[in-house]
Amino acid sequence: MDVQGRDCVPKAQSSEEDQMELRRGPWTVEEDFKLIDYIATHGEGRWNSLARCAGLKRTGKSCRLRWLNYLRPDVRRGNITLEEQLLILELHSRWGNRWSKIAQHLPGRTDNEIKNYWRTRVQKHAKQLKCDVNSKQFKDTMRYLWMPRLVERIQAANAASSTSTTAVTTAVVGTEPMVFPDDHHLGGGAQQVTSSSNNNYTLENSSTTAASSDSFGTQVSPVSDFADYYSNISINHNPNPNCLEAGNYYNNGLDFQCLEQNDPWLDAVDGSDNIFDAEDLYFLQQQFNFNM
DNA sequence: AAAGCGGGCAACCGCGTATCA
DNA sequence: CTGATACGCGGTTGCCCGCTT
Numbered sequence: 001m002d003v004q005g006r007d008c009v010p011k012a013q014s015s016e017e018d019q020m021e022l023r024r025g026p027w028t029v030e031e032d033f034k035l036i037d038y039i040a041t042h043g044e045g046r047w048n049s050l051a052r053c054a055g056l057k058r059t060g061k062s063c064r065l066r067w068l069n070y071l072r073p074d075v076r077r078g079n080i081t082l083e084e085q086l087l088i089l090e091l092h093s094r095w096g097n098r099w100s101k102i103a104q105h106l107p108g109r110t111d112n113e114i115k116n117y118w119r120t121r122v123q124k125h126a127k128q129l130k131c132d133v134n135s136k137q138f139k140d141t142m143r144y145l146w147m148p149r150l151v152e153r154i155q156a157a158n159a160a161s162s163t164s165t166t167a168v169t170t171a172v173v174g175t176e177p178m179v180f181p182d183d184h185h186l187g188g189g190a191q192q193v194t195s196s197s198n199n200n201y202t203l204e205n206s207s208t209t210a211a212s213s214d215s216f217g218t219q220v221s222p223v224s225d226f227a228d229y230y231s232n233i234s235i236n237h238n239p240n241p242n243c244l245e246a247g248n249y250y251n252n253g254l255d256f257q258c259l260e261q262n263d264p265w266l267d268a269v270d271g272s273d274n275i276f277d278a279e280d281l282y283f284l285q286q287q288f289n290f291n292m
Numbered sequence: 293a294a295a296g297c298g299g300g301c302a303a304c305c306g307c308g309t310a311t312c313a
Numbered sequence: 314c315t316g317a318t319a320c321g322c323g324g325t326t327g328c329c330c331g332c333t334t
Contacts, residue, residue: 026302026328048319060319065303068321100322111322112302119324120300 023057027066031056035063036071069110076108080117082157086150088114089122089142 023031038054044067047060056063069075080088084106091102099111099118106114123133125146131138 024304046319059304061305061321062303064320069302097323115323116301124299 022059024062027070031058032066032071035067039067039071065112069112074108075110080109080113082150082154084109085117086147086154088117089147089150092118092122093139093143 034054034056038050042050042053044050044064047064049060051058051060051063054063058066087106088102091105095101097115097118099115103109103111103114122142126133126135126138129138129141131141
């Protein structure tokens with residue numbers, strides 16, 4: 001993009017305009033159209049001069065943010081899908097609050113949106129569990145409870161839309177191999193969990209590697225293990241159901257103390273954000289001997 | 293019906309980094 | 314090399330809206 005010569009206002013006049021009253025707060029439809037029109041003609045970048053030239057009484061920063069988070073044609077609106085939730089959890093466990101980096105793996109989603117999702121949904125659960133969101137306890141809860149539930153729900157959604165065959169799926173999770181029985185909660189089929197020397201969870205699934213083509217287009221370079229795995233889930237919206245065995249995440253003999261006492265997280269049973277429903281409560285009770 | 297409250301989200305702010313003259 | 318400017322990121326704020334009392 002040619003950003004040279006963008007300045008349409010001489011410097012002196014520019015500094016004069018710097019002192020004029022800048023608008024703040026919510027954007028109006030007129031402002032949105034101005035910004036869209038200007039970028040359609042001239043492209044983005046050089047946001048300060050863009051703001052001036054477009055006749056917007058906004059800071060360049062404000063224009064940039066409005067464009068990137070709201071007006072861009074490829075921005076995705078609407079609820080965060082289960083696949084996206086799963087991907088966010090996984091990537092956050094890997095990178096922490098690197099929102100923009102995480103957002104790169106969710107095309108159409110902005111760092112702001114992901115950050116808000118994390119703060120409003122995930123941190124809320126941590127608060128309800130009386131856990132620090134960065135605590136091992138909460139991270140374990142996410143990895144061994146929340147993420148498997150998401151996987152199950154994704155599976156269920158996929159099963160509803162297509163007939164799928166079950167397959168043996170192997171995951172590397174704990175220190176001892178565990179074979180899970182055929183169970184409707186686990187998506188059917190025996191699942192073996194084998195150890196990993198560094199506790200770095202990776203999938204060993206014969207069908208996983210076939211899961212697909214570059215689902216992110218040209219946006220990002222591939223990343224290994226889970227991130228790759230879920231990236232395929234997230235964008236294809238037609239994942240190989242064989243890859244989504246819930247047993248890929250499983251209880252590693254952990255003590256989920258914070259879940260044992262009238263956990264509001266578990267009590268929440270009817271919202272789309274809620275991971276556990278009434279059936280899950282029974283499941284958790286059976287699997288973890290919760291006193292609920 | 294209305295006041296209070298809390299959640300969700302858009303927008304702002306401050307700071308670090310990159311780029312350019 | 315250095316200072317100015319632009320950009321990008323993460324944290325925070327404030328408003329709107331729906332729910333509860």
